[in-house]
Amino acid sequence: MPFGNTHNNFKLNYKVEEEFPDLSKHNNHMAKVLTKELYGKLRDKQTPSGYTLDDVIQTGVDNPGHPFIMTVGCVAGDEESYTVFKDLLDPVISDRHGGYKPDDKHKTDMNFENLKGGDDLDPNYVLSSRVRTGRSIKGFTLPPHNSRGERRIIERLSVEALTSLDGEFKGKYYPLKSMTDAEQEQLIADHFLFDKPVSPLLTCAGMARDWPDARGIWHNDNKTFLVWVNEEDHLRVISMQKGGNMREVFRRFCVGLTKIEEIFKKHNHGFMWNEHLGYILTCPSNLGTGLRGGVHVKLPKLSTHPKFEEILTRLRLQKRGTGGVDTASVGGVFDISNADRLGSSEVEQVQMVVDGVKLMVEMEKKLEKGEAIDSMIPAQK
Amino acid sequence: MPFGNTHNEWKLKYSAEDEYPDLSKHNNHMAKVLTQDMYARLRDKQTPSGFTLDDVIQTGVDNPGHPFIMTVGCVAGDEETYEVFKELLDPVIEDRHGGYKPSDKHKTDLNAGNLQGGDDLDPAYVLSSRVRTGRSVRGFALPPHCSRGERRGIEKLSIEALDSLSGDLKGKYYALKNMTEEEQQQLIDDHFLFDKPVSPLLLASGMARDWPDARGIWHNNNKTFLVWVNEEDHLRVISMQKGGNMKEVFNRFCTGLTKIESLFKERGHDFMWNEHLGYVLTCPSNLGTGLRAGVHVKLPNMSKQPQFEEVLKRLRLQKRGTGGVDTAAVGGVFDISNADRLGFSEVELVQMVVDGIKLLIEMEKRLEKGQSIDDLMPSQK
Numbered sequence: 001m002p003f004g005n006t007h008n009n010f011k012l013n014y015k016v017e018e019e020f021p022d023l024s025k026h027n028n029h030m031a032k033v034l035t036k037e038l039y040g041k042l043r044d045k046q047t048p049s050g051y052t053l054d055d056v057i058q059t060g061v062d063n064p065g066h067p068f069i070m071t072v073g074c075v076a077g078d079e080e081s082y083t084v085f086k087d088l089l090d091p092v093i094s095d096r097h098g099g100y101k102p103d104d105k106h107k108t109d110m111n112f113e114n115l116k117g118g119d120d121l122d123p124n125y126v127l128s129s130r131v132r133t134g135r136s137i138k139g140f141t142l143p144p145h146n147s148r149g150e151r152r153i154i155e156r157l158s159v160e161a162l163t164s165l166d167g168e169f170k171g172k173y174y175p176l177k178s179m180t181d182a183e184q185e186q187l188i189a190d191h192f193l194f195d196k197p198v199s200p201l202l203t204c205a206g207m208a209r210d211w212p213d214a215r216g217i218w219h220n221d222n223k224t225f226l227v228w229v230n231e232e233d234h235l236r237v238i239s240m241q242k243g244g245n246m247r248e249v250f251r252r253f254c255v256g257l258t259k260i261e262e263i264f265k266k267h268n269h270g271f272m273w274n275e276h277l278g279y280i281l282t283c284p285s286n287l288g289t290g291l292r293g294g295v296h297v298k299l300p301k302l303s304t305h306p307k308f309e310e311i312l313t314r315l316r317l318q319k320r321g322t323g324g325v326d327t328a329s330v331g332g333v334f335d336i337s338n339a340d341r342l343g344s345s346e347v348e349q350v351q352m353v354v355d356g357v358k359l360m361v362e363m364e365k366k367l368e369k370g371e372a373i374d375s376m377i378p379a380q381k
Numbered sequence: 382m383p384f385g386n387t388h389n390e391w392k393l394k395y396s397a398e399d400e401y402p403d404l405s406k407h408n409n410h411m412a413k414v415l416t417q418d419m420y421a422r423l424r425d426k427q428t429p430s431g432f433t434l435d436d437v438i439q440t441g442v443d444n445p446g447h448p449f450i451m452t453v454g455c456v457a458g459d460e461e462t463y464e465v466f467k468e469l470l471d472p473v474i475e476d477r478h479g480g481y482k483p484s485d486k487h488k489t490d491l492n493a494g495n496l497q498g499g500d501d502l503d504p505a506y507v508l509s510s511r512v513r514t515g516r517s518v519r520g521f522a523l524p525p526h527c528s529r530g531e532r533r534g535i536e537k538l539s540i541e542a543l544d545s546l547s548g549d550l551k552g553k554y555y556a557l558k559n560m561t562e563e564e565q566q567q568l569i570d571d572h573f574l575f576d577k578p579v580s581p582l583l584l585a586s587g588m589a590r591d592w593p594d595a596r597g598i599w600h601n602n603n604k605t606f607l608v609w610v611n612e613e614d615h616l617r618v619i620s621m622q623k624g625g626n627m628k629e630v631f632n633r634f635c636t637g638l639t640k641i642e643s644l645f646k647e648r649g650h651d652f653m654w655n656e657h658l659g660y661v662l663t664c665p666s667n668l669g670t671g672l673r674a675g676v677h678v679k680l681p682n683m684s685k686q687p688q689f690e691e692v693l694k695r696l697r698l699q700k701r702g703t704g705g706v707d708t709a710a711v712g713g714v715f716d717i718s719n720a721d722r723l724g725f726s727e728v729e730l731v732q733m734v735v736d737g738i739k740l741l742i743e744m745e746k747r748l749e750k751g752q753s754i755d756d757l758m759p760s761q762k
Contacts, residue, residue, distance in 0.1 A: 007431035007526065014530030021529060022558070022594055050388035054528070061591055145388065147435070148402060149395030177403070203584065210442055213403055 008044070008052045016040040021061045028073030029092045029284075030060035038087060047084050049141050051077030056085055059144075059205040072096060072285050075205045077145030079138065079272045079280050093277075093284055097342040106278040106288050109345035112247070112254040118354040121244025125361045126295045127333065130240035131253045131350065133290040134233035134281045136272040137264065142282045143232060144205040148213055151230050155214040158229045161263040162218045169256055171220035173229075176212035192217055194231050207232060207282070224249075225256050233281050233290075235260075246295065246357075250350050278342060288342025293350040295357055296322055300332025301367035302360055307377060311363075314380045315356035316340055336360070352381065389425070389433045397421035402442045409454030410473045410665075411441035419468060428465050430522050432458030437466055440525075440586035453477060453666050456586045458526030460519065460653045460661050474658075474665055478723040487659035487669050490726035493628070493635040499735040502625025506742045507676045508714065511621035512634045512731065514671040515614035515662045517653040518645065523663045524613060525586040532595040532611050539610045542644035543599045550637050552601035554610075557593035573598055575612050588613060588663070605630075606637050614662050614671075616641075625676065627738075631731050659723060669723025674731045676738055677703055681713025682748035683741055688758065692744070695761045696737035697721055717741070733762065 011019055020039045023031040034057065042053045060073025074092060076082055082089055090102045121129070136142060137157065140150045159173050174183055187193035196211045197203055219226040228236040237260070239253035261271055272280035278288040302308055303319075312319060320335040321328040329335075336357060338349040363373045392400055401420045404412040415438065423434045441454025455473060457463055463470055471483045502510070517523060518538065521531045540554050555564055568574035577592045578584055600607040609617040618641070620634035642652055653661035659669040683689060684700075693700060701716040702709040710716075717738060719730040744754045 007522070007528070010430045010522075011528045011530060014528065014534070018530035018533055019528060021591060049391045058590060062589070141388070141391075147388070147392045147395065147400055149392060149399035152399055153395075204590075208443070209439060209585075210402065 008046060012044055016043070019043065021057070025064050026060070027065040028060050028071040029095055030057050030073030032095065033088055033091045042085060042087060045084050047078050047080040049078050049145065051081055051145055053085060055145065056081060056088065059201055062204040063201050071201060072283055074284065075144050075282050076142055078141040082277060082280065089284060093287065096285055098340070100343050104343065105275050106342055107345045108278055109347040110254045110258060111347065112251040114347040115247060115250055115350055115354065118247035118250065118350070119245050121246060121295065121357055122361050123243045125298045125364060126244030126357065127298065128240065128242050128296045129244060129246040129249045130238065131249055131291065131293040132236060132238040134286055135235040135237065136280050137234050138270045138272050140234065143207040143230065144282060148210050151210070151214040154234050155216065155229050157264065157267060157269060158227070158235060161260055162227060164263060165259060168222060168252065169220050169225060169259065171218055173216055173218040175216035187217060190223055192219055192226055194228055202232060225252055244295065246293070246350065246354050250293070286341055289346045289349055290341060291346050291349055292337045293353045294335050294337025295353070296333055297336055297357060297361065298333050299360060299364050302364045303329065303332055303334060305367065311360070311377060314378050315359070316352050316381045317356045389427060393425055397424065400424065402438070406445050407441070408446040409441050409452040410476055411438050411454030413476065414469055414472045423466060423468060426465050428459050428461040430459050430526065432462055432526050434466060436526065437462060437469065440582055443585035444582050452582060453664055455665065456525050456663050457523055459522045463658060463661065470665060474668065477666055478669070479721065481724050485724065486656050487723055488726045489659055490728040491635045491639055492728065493632040495728040496628055496631055496731055496735065499628035499631065499731070500626050502627060502676065502735070502738055503742050504624045506679045506745065507625030507738065508679065509621065509623050509677045510625060510627045510630045511619065512630055512672065512674040513617060513619040515667055516616040516618065517661055518615045519651045519653045521615065524588040524611065525663060529591050529594055532591070535615050536595040536597065536610050538645065538648060538650060539608070539616060541648065542641055543608060545644060546640060549603060549633070550601050550606055550640065552599055554597055554599040556597040568598060571604055573600055573607055575609055583613060606633055627676065627731065627735050667722055670725070670727045670730060671722060672727050672730055673718050674734045675716050675718030676734070677714055678717055678738060678741065679714050680741060680745050683745045684710065684713060684715060686748070692759065695759045696740070697733050697762045698737045
């Protein structure tokens with residue numbers, strides 16, 4: 001791999017136009033921003049751990065994108081990437097996060113009591129509720145860049161923190177590399193198991209190196225709180241359950257995450273966070289809250305209504321199939337979640353999901369009775 | 382990506398034990414050789430262009446191998462890799478190349494006139510004949526490590542050299558990134574087109590970066606001489622034709638290769654070569670001649686004989702299916718080629734193929750008549 005600074009210095013023997021990638025067929029955020037001049041300006045820089053511009057952009061060079069889906073096309077290798085390469089990443093962040101400016105401040109609110117309602121989404125329509133986010137541990141480089149030693153220590157710290165949880169959070173860690181067949185079957189049946197990334201968006205960024213070393217899954221005995229270790233981020237934290245009690249899901253999410261953060265802090269490893277970007281994660285698309293709060297909801301009539309997309313846009317929600325991103329919906333069941341990550345707090349984002357889904361279920365009921373929904377169309381949030 | 386020296390120095394904060402890969406489930410040449418102690422001794426080293434130990438071994442860490450197929454599990458990033466990491470690579474080379482010692486000398490012989498016979502392999506059995514090798518251009522890093530600027534430099538030099546070929550070798554270059562639909566279809570029909578690597582063995586070592594930038598295919602108008610630019614090596618050179626005239630295939634191979642080498646030299650660029658390792662290529666398995674000479678040959682009876690494997694072994698030949706490595710034979714047709722690369726010259730290896738195929742066909746003819754082949758069994762070459 002050519003991305004460390006000695007080879008970076010070697011590459012400086014070649015002119016900018018010789019090294020500048022051909023982005024003529026590309027359609028991702030990085031390609032929209034990275035001009036030859038910008039490349040020339042940033043190419044001799046590196047973060048303290050040695051992450052370079054070519055490291056940041058490799059995934060976007062290797063994956064031109066799709067005419068309809070705008071991928072990000074760049075990743076961070078460590079906390080400092082967002083500062084050293086801000087000339088590239090600030091415009092990418094602004095474009096991806098609705099005009100978020102370099103001097104904007106992001107608010108974090110993990111106080112679940114600030115959520116209004118959310119405990120009564122109609123279970124005839126809302127099949128399940130889920131909230132996920134990611135967290136990075138300060139002092140370590142991120143999954144595109146980290147070494148086996150770093151990854152293993154992240155795993156060790158995570159396992160220590162998680163196994164000290166009790167009550168509703170008491171649980172167990174399953175390292176990928178020593179899982180039994182029976183354990184693997186169970187985790188698949190529970191929809192918990194994550195596998196080695198196959199998406200070239202991730203593999204080209206180097207996140208699958210040394211698989212499955214130091215990767216694993218922790219979940220509580222109740223199977224409602226789940227942590228992935230060393231997949232696309234240091235930690236991915238998921239709270240989920242059947243039915244429409246998003247309030248309870250969010251409560252558990254906030255309480256669990258706060259507990260975990262305290263334990264990490266005690267060992268002098270806070271989470272990466274700053275007041276401009278909120279929680280720092282590998283992909284610029286997950287900055288801020290890193291939060292995706294969503295439900296699987298039956299909307300067979302509303303989803304075929306001509307205004308469906310418009311309603312989602314106004315509610316600041318997005319739809320996915322029930323297999324997750326890039327899948328199709330099955331039987332009129334959609335995964336509906338918040339579209340935003342940065343510039344609004346956790347509580348605000350989950351509130352948008354709760355309020356928005358409530359409204360859409362009401363619309364669905366109206367359409368079932370053959371009634372119009374025009375008066376219910378919301379204003380742009 | 383974490384492999385440059387700044388991050389390499391960062392990694393030195395972690396103990397060798399923390400950084401040493403878990404090779405307990407691995408079965409490749411690298412894993413057989415790399416102990417934790419050796420890892421500790423080599424981990425702070427780097428080549429002048431910044432290739433480190435973790436760069437060398439990443440593909441072998443990510444691809445544990447197969448119980449029956451022994452992969453190499455390590456690659457070179459530049460010519461100096463074989464020096465700086467000789468403590469690892471010498472034993473790998475020795476194990477892979479039949480006991481080849483660090484002090485051994487390799488002979489190069491591209492004088493096609495030294496081949497005896499080979500122009501009369503029975504075309505009723507031998508469907509096609511082919512010779513391939515690789516070449517690396519001195520002064521550039523190799524495909525796992527090279528930058529876009531380096532790769533483009535190699536492409537430019539290659540096109541200049543190849544465009545100046547004449548007579549039987551006159552041809553045209555097709556850059557992968559701006560091939561027309563018709564050109565692409567024709568190249569597929571001719572069995573010339575190479576595609577972005579999908580093998581994890583290659584992907585994990587970084588050879589597919591920036592695809593398809595600076596990759597292309599050149600072939601002569603007669604479609605009997607073909608050069609791949611910037612695939613797994615800087616250059617892959619192939620001579621091929623239908624039928625059993627291996628002598629002609631080898632003549633063209635030697636003539637073409639020698640011409641190309643002198644054209645590169647005229648432009649100030651030698652091929653990487655030394656008297657110990659012969660031609661230096663990306664994969665240690667291709668050192669020496671880098672040569673695989675083979676035929677597609679019909680051996681439906683012989684291949685069912687219990688002694689088939691033993692005969693091949695004694696003749697220093699290997700079999701593959703007609704789709705190439707790791708494919709199955711179809712209709713009793715096998716790809717039979719030399720097993721060796723290093724420690725024998727080009728002429729010697731092609732001679733082994735020519736003589737061995739002649740014998741195998743004799744055996745096939747005997748078996749067709751229901752006769753014994755015992756008196757034809759060769760001794761170990």
